[in-house]
Amino acid sequence: MNKLQAIVINKRDNVATAITDLKDGTTVVVSIGEESRAIKLHDSISLGHKFSITPIEANSAIIKYGEVIGYAIKPIEAGVHVHIHNVLGNRGRGDLSKESI
Amino acid sequence: MSFLAYPRPDNSFGVRNQVGILATVACANDVAHWISNQTAGSVAFTHQQGCCQTKPDLDTVTRTLISLGRNPNLASVVLVSLGCESISPNEVAEGIAVAGKDVEQIVIQKLGGSGPALAEGSRMARQLVKKASLLQRTSVPDSELRFGIKCGASDTTSGLVSNPSTGAAVDLLIEHGGSCVFGETTEFMGAEHLLAKRAISPEVGQQIFDIVKQMEQRALNAGADMRGGQPTGGNIAGGLTTIEEKSLGAISKSGSKPIQAIYKYGECPQGKGLFIIDSPGREPEALTGLAAGGAQIILFSTGRGAPQGFPFVPVIKITGNPQTYKRLPDHIDLYIDIENGSSHGFARAGSIIYEEALKVASGQKTVAEITGYSSATNIYTIGPVI
Structure with missing residues (x-):
């Protein structure tokens, strides 16, 4: 059996978390509930970092733990590093707050 | 299951038996540290508060110092004050003495300065250490244990491995009749709806939403995206x-049991089960909130490898990050393998953590106790320094 490389926590998730350092161009097999899916990486992904397991449209939700963790600020192809360069959070956004000083 | 602990007059049980040298104000910190350096068997707790603050914050400092003094791990207390601070050292001393503990007070300005205060404080601490050293550990059921739980220097392995494993250990303690306190309200943001579902009543659920809203508003008032500060x-x-991702990972350390009540920072919940203490995520303040909340042991889940302990509460640091475990052996007590953890539904990892906690409760030292990394402490206040 191949060593586990990435984890999809909830079957509703659209990202996986790498549990080892993964190289650009690698094909990673992830389990999504009962389903297995092979995803070719378009970026190198460090341990603990996330990649998309499905194409994600701009302004749509990033889902991990089956919950919304933020939204895409640009379209994200499958197999791409998902992090602060293409995702913003919805909470603690004082930069958007009208009540800010 | 059981552990070995020191019985206290208020029917609680200490897993350590130290004399606490508590500074009532930042201006007394150095003398408090000098006394504890001179006195084996004593530990100093210092902070940056206690003066030139508004009433609600001064009340928080007073309440927190009383709760810290009453923590079962302290056999007795020496309060060190400067003499002109805003809070009342007498009120703190009286609050601690209610628990049946010996409390001595020194006032630096009254004693003729820091040198004489060191001499007098050390004399008092020596006597209290001598008295405390006669106490023996006795076997008590694990229902007498209260965990504090914290995650810090997190990465995504925290949410994947060390937090849910810690949560499984918390579930075990609650099933065995014990209790647990947790906080870090900032890290409920984006996950508060999941915590509220676990509240024992709609009122407690609403309180969870309320404390998160208040915490978020304080962050919004800064007028900037809080990312960079949190996460x-x-x-x-x-x-x-994002903070939402951090929060969803963070709350899994609280396990799955019902949330009984929400307490203010510095308060100590009475009774058994799982409690929330409204507190920030930053370590110096968060750990103090857990110690004030009566935790005898703190389970601290970390991804990147936080170093600290707490002066009189053993802090067990747990990681699921294999690179951190290899790189920072003097920051980590326990490693939970990611495949081992998740493939057993975290129950096995929870048992491993639980057994380690009982060992530490019975006297085994943590790495932070051995290295002495324990003075990064503070009390959480929210108003201005004036």
Whole structure:
């Protein structure tokens, strides 16, 4: 059996978390509930970092733990590093707050 | 299951038996540290508060110092004050003495300065250590244990492995009749609806939403995206993208049991089960809130490898990050393998943590106790310094 490389926590998730350092161009097999899916990486992904397991449209939700963790600020192809360069959070956004000083 | 602990007059049980040298104000910190350096068997707790603050904050400091003094791990207390601070050292001393503990007070300005205060404080501490050293550990059921839980220097392995494993240990303690306190309200943001579902009543659920809203409003008032502050730069380097992601991972350390009540920072919940203490995520303040909340042991889940302990509460640091475990052996007590953890539904990892906690409760030292990394402490206040 191949060593586990990435984890999809909830079957509703659209990202996986790498549990080892993964190289650009690698094909990673992830389990999504009962389903297995092979995803070719378009970026190198460090341990603990996330990649998309499905194409994600701009302004749509990033889902991990089956919950919304933020939204895409640009379209994200499958197999791409998902992090602060293409995702913003919805909470603690004082930069958007009208009540800010 | 059982552990070995020191019985206290208020029917609680200490897993350590130290004399606490508590500074009532930042201006007394050095003398408090000098006394504890001179006195084996004593530990100093210092902070940056206690003067030139508004009433609600001064009340918080007073309440927190009383609760810290009453923590079962302290056999007795020496309060060190300067003499002109805003809070009342007498009120703190009386509050601690209610628990049946010996409390001595020194006032630096009255004693003729820091040198004489060191001499007098050390004399008092020596006597209290001598008295405390006669106490023996006795076997008590694990229902007498209260965990504090914290995650810090997190990365995504925290949410994947060390937090849910810690949560499984918390579930075990609650099933065995014990209790647990947790906080870090900032890290409920984006996950508060899941915690509220676990509240024992709609009122407690609403309180969870309320404390998160208040915490978020304080962050919004700064007029900036809080990312960078929460999640921290280190969190982001570790793969955490937003506060919501950090929160969803963070709350799994609280396990799955019902949430009984919400307490203010510095309060100590009475009774058994799982309690929330409204507190920030930053370590110096968060750990103090857990110690004030009566935790005898703190389970601290970390991804990137936080170093600290607490002066009189053993802090067991747990990681699921194999690179951190290899790189920072003097920051980590326990490693939970990611495949081992998740493939057993975390129950096995929870048992491993639980057994380690009972060993530490019975006297086994943590790495932070051995290295002495324990003075990064503070009390959480929210108003201005004036």
